[in-house]
Amino acid sequence: MNKEIFVKLLEQRQYKAVRSILDVMNEVDIASLLTELNDRDLAIAFRLIPKDKAAEVFANTDGSLQAKLVAVFSETELRELVDDLYMDDTVDILEELPANLVNRILDTVSPSDRALINQLLNYPEDSAGSIMTTEYVDIRESMTVAQTMAHIKETGIHKETIYTCYVTDRRKLIGIVSAKDLMTTDDDVLIRDLMETEIISVSTHTDREEVAKLFTKYDFLALPVLDTDGRMVGIVTFDDAMDVMVEEATEDITKMAAMNPSEKSYFETSVLGHARNRIPWLLILMFTSIITGTIITKYEDAFAAIPLLVSFIPMLMDTGGNCGSQSSTLIIRGLALSQIRFRDIFKVVFKEFRISLVVGSVLAVTNGIRIMIQYQDINLAIVIALSLIGTVIAAKLVGCMLPLFASKAHLDPAIMASPLITTLVDIFSILIYFNVATILFQL
């Protein structure tokens, strides 16, 4: 939808046309259109959205827009909106809103809903409890397929998903029936005879990353969440799991570039916010690389005698850093996808050792030829070639081992990525280089 046309229609009060447009638009697209309107147009446009879409549009807008809308809504409008929102979306919205607006919303809901919302707000931030919804189809094993279908017809419209029905007995989960099974089975079959009893579930305190991994592994549409007493309290749906996957990948990538992850997007984070996320690691890495500098001063005599030696420092340091990050990146990703485990450490180290022999030799020969052509100095070529092979081996071994040790120590392996590896490998490459040079040039 073209924004200009939409705004023009709004300003000309062509509300019927606006309503027709909103009628055919997807909720996600309406939400992104709303972000481009000014405050007055926004309130009018939102009230013109067809009632059955309004809640989903609202859930898809960002925090600042939601705050604006809640501030102008009447109490009746608020009550209607919250009624139509799924419980997990309500909680997500409340987590973002300023306190006075949170109270406005909590005042409109029933006491039982208020208790439930407060409970959901109390689950740890990255837990299954914090992303679950409490609206699911709850059935008994003594029901028939026809009775279940009738039950769904009656209550299903308010459930986030009806494609998995949960068979409970005194709040304990005893079975699962998919809508596909219901729709392709005869009416008089008992749920007891249809339900699957091999159930994979999570607890309210399971880390949301673990939850997302289960979704990718088993291709679930929804996953039941049990409390510490094993009673069913909610479900996590696949759309929330997909969001978690994207957020977790962003978090890992951010950490791998030596920054503290932020929940906000690039433009939502302020200049000072960005600086705060970036400075701590830069300081740590800066002081680590001072060690490398200090080591270099120990070899002052060497490069005073052969100043050309200094010019190879960047090449050796960069190659070492790159080799190290290649290995650490593959290991970090393999750990994240559960393809590599700590017990594989010897296999990994042996593999990286062989890879570094191949890689190191290719780089050494290429560079050796380059130096022979440029300087016609066989000793220099040998020094650089040997240093390169040593650096590549050291870099790959450090690069593959540190993330594995981090995982063993229950640290996030992602912090053992390029920047830290690079700085550590620098020390090795400088030591190898100047020692080889000192010996071969008899300095």
Added chain:
Amino acid sequence: MNKEIFVKLLEQRQYKAVRSILDVMNEVDIASLLTELNDRDLAIAFRLIPKDKAAEVFANTDGSLQAKLVAVFSETELRELVDDLYMDDTVDILEELPANLVNRILDTVSPSDRALINQLLNYPEDSAGSIMTTEYVDIRESMTVAQTMAHIKETGIHKETIYTCYVTDRRKLIGIVSAKDLMTTDDDVLIRDLMETEIISVSTHTDREEVAKLFTKYDFLALPVLDTDGRMVGIVTFDDAMDVMVEEATEDITKMAAMNPSEKSYFETSVLGHARNRIPWLLILMFTSIITGTIITKYEDAFAAIPLLVSFIPMLMDTGGNCGSQSSTLIIRGLALSQIRFRDIFKVVFKEFRISLVVGSVLAVTNGIRIMIQYQDINLAIVIALSLIGTVIAAKLVGCMLPLFASKAHLDPAIMASPLITTLVDIFSILIYFNVATILFQL
């Protein structure tokens, strides 16, 4: 399931017990159990899997295991297996199998299926066509809800998903009805009055990454795929989209660490395979950093006069590299999630400039104090402080601009990550450093 117990039961020919175990296990878990068996046990175990699970277990095992099984299957077994497999899984499997086994499978299917499989095998590797399935629920707008439900009961069991039904008219897609709508609507309502006509679809040639993005954006369960003439030819389901998301994130992370991405996992890739993926970028970056080395030789007089200058090279180079990768990483991720676009370039550059002033000042002051304490040399402190600020600004600007230019030039921004940025920023940091030093120390 404990592997040892399972193998023992197999060897003792306790097939009834084995079958009971397989009966309650999840398909994905059975598949991973099979990978641990030897060839003889494998064939026996597979034949003991309940018939309604066999196809899904098969689809969840890896290529080498599938090849082993296909090789030992009788023609009847093969035909039954392929009948039960969804079309997209069959195609995935055929893409991995050696040619003689592909022919064995193609011989068992009907001529029309064979034509379809061959067509699916011909779609470009990363296209929607290559990941779609051709089994979906196809209905007419003149049907009622009850007729549709009856149609699903009859044909649904063989469809990969029945939760979205597609209303077509002479193969053109005219509407969509969800199973939720069907299950919560009265029997005599016409599909025409129930269907949604605002349809988001992709073409057979749409890049699979684009397809995955649509799933994350709109939370779809399935997405219709149209051919170039606008006729409906298949659907992509959310589980395939999730797999694509994980694969694409891995691909980006791999590229960002200066490696060619591989479709195989870490252990599946051979030593030479790893070396081949890593060497090209290492060579390119090595030769780029030789430029930095050459620049250093131009300042031989400077560090011959003050050898201490050399010891600050690693710190400046590392800090520049780290600052540059921080910026480039955030921009690359923002581009991948469509949160940042090329048209934002001025906003980004201005933001990074302000961030680099803050970050640069903090690093400069910290380091200045350190140098004053260690060397009591105010000139040296000023040289390093100024060089740090200059390096941070240059690094952040290069780091944020290169991925944006890459996206504009339709290159993958992920290649503009840490390693390349680091090597380029090195040149800036060395030039800034030695020029500041030459001026301030009047060398």
